[in-house]
Structures are given as C-alpha cells and as structure tokens.
Amino acid sequence: MSAHILIVEDDRVTRMRLGGYLRGLGYRVTEVEDAGSMEEIIDSDPPEVLLLDVGLEGKDGLTITREQRARSRVGIILLTSRDEQVDRIVGLEMGADDYVTKPFDRRELAARIKNLVSRIADIGRSAPRPGAVDDFGPWHFDRIRHRLVSAARVEQLTGQEFDLLNALTSNPGITFGRTRLCEILGRGTWQPGDRTIDVLIGRLRKKLEADPTSPEWLLTRPGEGYCFVPP
Structure with a gap:
C-alpha cells in the first residue's frame, strides 16, 4: 500500500497543486487547511508523513509539530516561506524531521518525502554491525x-x-x-x-x-x- 501523506496548508492553490503532484507520484494524499481538520484525519486514518505549513492561522505548524511529536513518530516536514535560520532550527528542535523553504522545487520535496517514508518503513529492519553499542x-x-x-x-x-x-x-x-x-x-x-x-x-x-x-x-x-x- 502506498504511503499516506497529509498536507496541512491554508493556501488552497498551493494545497491542491501539491496534492495533485504527489498523487501523480503514487502517494495517497489527504489535504486539509487547519489543525482541527488535521486532527480528525489523524484519528481516523493516520498518515506516514505530515507536510505542515508553518504559517497556519490559529494553531501554527510549530505548535502542531510539538504536539504530534509528543504523541507519535509520524514523519514531519515543515513548509515555510520564512527564510530565517532561527525558524528552521526551532522546527527541528521541536521534532520536525525536515523542512523545505517556499518557493520549493517539487522534485526536491518529493525526494525528501521518499527518503523519510523509506526511513519510517525501515523501522526494525536494519541490524546493527558487530561491535555496535546498545x-x-x-x-x-x-x-x-x-x-x-x-x-x-x-x-x-x-x-x-x-x-x-x-x-x-x-x-x-x-x-x-x-x-x-x-x-x-x-x-x-x-x-x-x-x-x-x-x-x-x-x-x-x-x-x-x-x-x-x-x-x-x-x-x-x-x-x-x-x-x-x-x-
């Protein structure tokens, strides 16, 4: 079964274009515009990866990242139009797996999603080398x-x-x-x-x-x- 990607983006055009592109790559995609709708989807159909707009109105992407990281291991990629280094660092410190600054290259984002989905799928599969410390x-x-x-x-x-x-x-x-x-x-x-x-x-x-x-x-x-x- 293809990975489920949940896009949380309040800009309708960006959300629809990104959703269409990812569906074309074979992913199962759900699009929502705010935290409340996102939480309903997570409860009923948990995704492998969240694509989160940092600048959401109401509960923003950084707050969502902190809350989701406290309760799950869902992959989180932040989408931000901010170019400040501090915003990216704060996102990583709150538990995001990756970030992409808008405007982004869709192929680069797709590569980051693919890598993250692969890491999630590999849980428990890779054996440590001899001499590894547990x-x-x-x-x-x-x-x-x-x-x-x-x-x-x-x-x-x-x-x-x-x-x-x-x-x-x-x-x-x-x-x-x-x-x-x-x-x-x-x-x-x-x-x-x-x-x-x-x-x-x-x-x-x-x-x-x-x-x-x-x-x-x-x-x-x-x-x-x-x-x-x-x-």
Missing part, C-alpha cells in the same frame, strides 16, 4: 522501537534522531563528518551554514546526557564532526 550508562538503546530506555524514564526518538544515533553507536569511536551524516539522513551534501546536524546532536544530548553541556558519549571533534565514545 547499553551505555543508564540507557538501553531500543533499536526496534526507536527509543532510549532507562530505569527512570523512556525517551522516544524521532526518525532523524534515531538514524543519527544508530549510525554513531553502530560505529563506536569513529568520527563522522557533517557531510557523511547528512548523507545518512538523506539530506544530500552538507552546506556551510546548515545546522541540521548540530541541532539533532543537541536534541540527542538533552535526551541522553546527564549534562548536555559536558557530554560523556556524543562528543564533538573540532574541525572533524561527531563521534560516539563507548563506555
């Missing part, structure tokens, strides 16, 4: 359910958080540059000024490190990238 400190890395589990709490991981931690813990001691990590996340070649990887690392540190400002496991290698240091 247990460190108080944490057990549950690769099947995409979460970190300790005796005190459970931290659910977004798709990109999982992909990043999976790559690093499967290769303990190996430093990954930002370009390689962008490729792993399906974002293509890293460009100077793109802080996606840094934001994701920051989110992971907040979830698993006792002191995110002085990390024990997810370390920065200045001028090189990031690595996971085993216990």
Whole structure:
C-alpha cells in the first residue's frame, strides 16, 4: 500500500497543486487547511508523513509539530516561506524531521518525502554491525522501537534522531563528518551554514546526557564532526 501523506496548508492553490503532484507520484494524499481538520484525519486514518505549513492561522505548524511529536513518530516536514535560520532550527528542535523553504522545487520535496517514508518503513529492519553499542550508562538503546530506555524514564526518538544515533553507536569511536551524516539522513551534501546536524546532536544530548553541556558519549571533534565514545 502506498504511503499516506497529509498536507496541512491554508493556501488552497498551493494545497491542491501539491496534492495533485504527489498523487501523480503514487502517494495517497489527504489535504486539509487547519489543525482541527488535521486532527480528525489523524484519528481516523493516520498518515506516514505530515507536510505542515508553518504559517497556519490559529494553531501554527510549530505548535502542531510539538504536539504530534509528543504523541507519535509520524514523519514531519515543515513548509515555510520564512527564510530565517532561527525558524528552521526551532522546527527541528521541536521534532520536525525536515523542512523545505517556499518557493520549493517539487522534485526536491518529493525526494525528501521518499527518503523519510523509506526511513519510517525501515523501522526494525536494519541490524546493527558487530561491535555496535546498545547499553551505555543508564540507557538501553531500543533499536526496534526507536527509543532510549532507562530505569527512570523512556525517551522516544524521532526518525532523524534515531538514524543519527544508530549510525554513531553502530560505529563506536569513529568520527563522522557533517557531510557523511547528512548523507545518512538523506539530506544530500552538507552546506556551510546548515545546522541540521548540530541541532539533532543537541536534541540527542538533552535526551541522553546527564549534562548536555559536558557530554560523556556524543562528543564533538573540532574541525572533524561527531563521534560516539563507548563506555
């Protein structure tokens, strides 16, 4: 069955054109204009991916992202006409998997959707390489359910958080540059000024490190990238 894409966009022309384009690619598409209609669809026919306009009237895309990430692992791609770096960073920090700035190339958006759908479909399929670390400190890395589990709490991981931690813990001691990590996340070649990887690392540190400002496991290698240091 084709993936279900839910478009939440208050501009009717943009919504219809995007919906028609994605249907032409074989996706099952539902189009709504606001958060209330979106929640009705999610309750009755949960999508694999949400395409969210950040600038929705009423409950905006960032608020929706925060709420949905707290209750599900649905893939979230933000559509924004804002060109401010801070808006993109805030969206990622709230749990979005990706973002596209309007006006966007439909083929680029389709590629990002395809990569995200593939990652969602691959939950539990990829086995870690020999030497991968599943247990460190108080944490057990549950690769099947995409979460970190300790005796005190459970931290659910977004798709990109999982992909990043999976790559690093499967290769303990190996430093990954930002370009390689962008490729792993399906974002293509890293460009100077793109802080996606840094934001994701920051989110992971907040979830698993006792002191995110002085990390024990997810370390920065200045001028090189990031690595996971085993216990």
